[in-house]
Amino acid sequence: ENPQLTPFEIFFKEIEKFSKLHMKDRDRVQEILQSMQKAGSKTLQVISDFDMTLTRFEYNGKRCPTCHNILERSDAISSDCKKKLQELLDKYYPIEIDSTLSVEEKLPLMVEWWTKAHELLVNQKIKKAGLAKAVKDSEAKLRDGYQYFFDHLNEHSIPLLIFSAGIGDILEEVIRQTEVFHPNVKVISNYMDFDESGVLKAFKGELIHIYNKKEGALLNTGHFQELRTRTNVLLLGDSLGDLNMADGVQDMENILKIGFLNDKVSKKHARSYAH
Numbered sequence: 001e002n003p004q005l006t007p008f009e010i011f012f013k014e015i016e017k018f019s020k021l022h023m024k025d026r027d028r029v030q031e032i033l034q035s036m037q038k039a040g041s042k043t044l045q046v047i048s049d050f051d052m053t054l055t056r057f058e059y060n061g062k063r064c065p066t067c068h069n070i071l072e073r074s075d076a077i078s079s080d081c082k083k084k085l086q087e088l089l090d091k092y093y094p095i096e097i098d099s100t101l102s103v104e105e106k107l108p109l110m111v112e113w114w115t116k117a118h119e120l121l122v123n124q125k126i127k128k129a130g131l132a133k134a135v136k137d138s139e140a141k142l143r144d145g146y147q148y149f150f151d152h153l154n155e156h157s158i159p160l161l162i163f164s165a166g167i168g169d170i171l172e173e174v175i176r177q178t179e180v181f182h183p184n185v186k187v188i189s190n191y192m193d194f195d196e197s198g199v200l201k202a203f204k205g206e207l208i209h210i211y212n213k214k215e216g217a218l219l220n221t222g223h224f225q226e227l228r229t230r231t232n233v234l235l236l237g238d239s240l241g242d243l244n245m246a247d248g249v250q251d252m253e254n255i256l257k258i259g260f261l262n263d264k265v266s267k268k269h270a271r272s273y274a275h
């Protein structure tokens with residue numbers, strides 16, 4: 001213990017020990033944290049992306065699956081369809097992470113990817129009853145420290161909104177199987193629509209892809225209205241589009257944005273998050 005250091009300086013040093021943490025403006029981060037701490041946990045809400053933010057990007061040198069990948073690689077999908085979905089991934093994922101393209105250039109291509117993939121999935125007559133097994137058999141992995149993160153927020157009744165362009169039913173199953181789907185968790189995502197016999201017939205509502213989280217947030221004003229006294233926001237994401245997840249928050253006072261830099265991340269991307 002070093003008496004000359006403030007608690008924040010000790011805290012920053014601790015974090016820097018284990019992670020490659022970049023802060024655009026350390027003083028500003030400290031200011032935000034101090035202000036949030038003073039206001040207390042009753043004024044806090046957490047908004048997080050799911051794939052590659054709450055879940056790991058890689059484990060033992062191997063890529064971990066997204067919600068879509070979990071389903072695509074399961075035995076609910078024929079081998080012919082797996083091949084087509086893989087071709088889509090090979091075509092569109094490099095576009096998703098291409099930092100030389102603008103959001104405007106990427107947006108229509110991302111809509112194309114999600115639409116084509118969902119069409120293929122709907123044609124597979126996927127059974128609701130098989131989703132739990134697909135998740136169980138998968139290599140999905142939440143990030144280190146997930147247990148403390150989820151449990152601690154729940155113990156303090158801090159709402160956690162998981163806002164994902166993945167698949168809601170799969171995401172829920174991941175957090176259910178890891179026993180962290182606590183009552184403080186709310187999910188906004190693409191949900192599957194099943195017919196009376198439990199077979200996938202469509203996806204519900206408006207498609208959420210990585211670049212329309214703003215619109216998704218604005219469609220859920222009810223949620224943000226309920227949380228209007230929680231004017232301090234902790235936002236976690238891995239894509240530039242995730243920065244818009246808090247656009248529905250009312251009367252925001254402070255927002256601390258934390259970005260996870262996974263694959264071929266540009267300096268520009270890093271700068272957008274690091275404050």
Ligand code: C5P
Pocket residue numbers: 049050051052053066067068069093096113114117163164165166210239
């Ligand atoms: O939860 P999150 O919003 O991060 O989910 C979006 C992710 O899902 C994207 O980063 C994308 O790479 C992935 N995805 C996928 N297969 C699709 C569509 C999206 O793996 N067909």
Ligand code: MG
Pocket residue numbers: 049050051052053237238239
């Ligand atoms: Mg993500």
